[in-house]
Amino acid sequence: MELLELEAKIRDAKEPAAHLRKAGQIPAICYGKSFENYPIQVEYQAFRKLYREAGETQVINLNVDGKKLPVLIHEIAYNPLTDQFDHVDFRQIDVKQKVTAMVPVELVGAAPAIKNFNAVITMVKQEIEVECLPMDIPHEINIDISHLENIGDVVYVKELQLGDKVEILDDPEEPILSISAVEEYKEEVVEVPEDVKAEEGAADGEADEKAGEGASAEEGGEKKED
Numbered sequence: 001m002e003l004l005e006l007e008a009k010i011r012d013a014k015e016p017a018a019h020l021r022k023a024g025q026i027p028a029i030c031y032g033k034s035f036e037n038y039p040i041q042v043e044y045q046a047f048r049k050l051y052r053e054a055g056e057t058q059v060i061n062l063n064v065d066g067k068k069l070p071v072l073i074h075e076i077a078y079n080p081l082t083d084q085f086d087h088v089d090f091r092q093i094d095v096k097q098k099v100t101a102m103v104p105v106e107l108v109g110a111a112p113a114i115k116n117f118n119a120v121i122t123m124v125k126q127e128i129e130v131e132c133l134p135m136d137i138p139h140e141i142n143i144d145i146s147h148l149e150n151i152g153d154v155v156y157v158k159e160l161q162l163g164d165k166v167e168i169l170d171d172p173e174e175p176i177l178s179i180s181a182v183e184e185y186k187e188e189v190v191e192v193p194e195d196v197k198a199e200e201g202a203a204d205g206e207a208d209e210k211a212g213e214g215a216s217a218e219e220g221g222e223k224k225e226d
Helices: 017-022 044-054 112-117 194-225
Strands: 004-010 025-031 038-043 060-064 067-078 085-092 099-108 120-123 127-132 141-144 154-156 175-180
Touching: 004 044, 017 025, 025 044, 038 044, 038 060, 044 067, 044 085, 099 175
Parallel strands: 004 060, 025 085, 099 141
Antiparallel strands: 004 038, 025 038, 060 067, 067 085, 099 127, 120 175, 154 175
């Protein structure tokens, strides 16, 4: 299998990260157990294109000034205002040694319960932790939900079948998703006791009477001025 490649350059750690970002570069670091750490920079658009295809589960070759390093995209920091890539961590790996990875869950099909009972899918886990050789990491874990016919149906971790090469590390008894009923909002009507109603009515009457007296006084004052 031919790996995707991404060009990278060793960066000057003293150069402000803001300067790199203005120049269309992403400050990054490449590190790994028993490997040398590299402060690097990668071109923004090139990384954006590669990330769409590889995600965080596909091994790529990071070409650091001519030296190819097999890595996984380990973590991405985003700008809170623009939501653009701010920093990237690449984890260097040995393709012959097992690694752990978080693999995203993708739903396939349509659950009959959603249509028949106006139900919703409640996601408990968005990712599944696995251990395997880097080249065997699934890009995603597809879960067929077309058999979920009733409210209360649940899909558990133990139901996943990923083959002999991939070990699932999550608790087998953990739920991944469930079918839940939609709770209809009902406005609560509060009954007001009769004695409270009477008191409020009397208070309103007094207020109206005072308002009337005030209006009469004003009218009288205006007549005197005339």
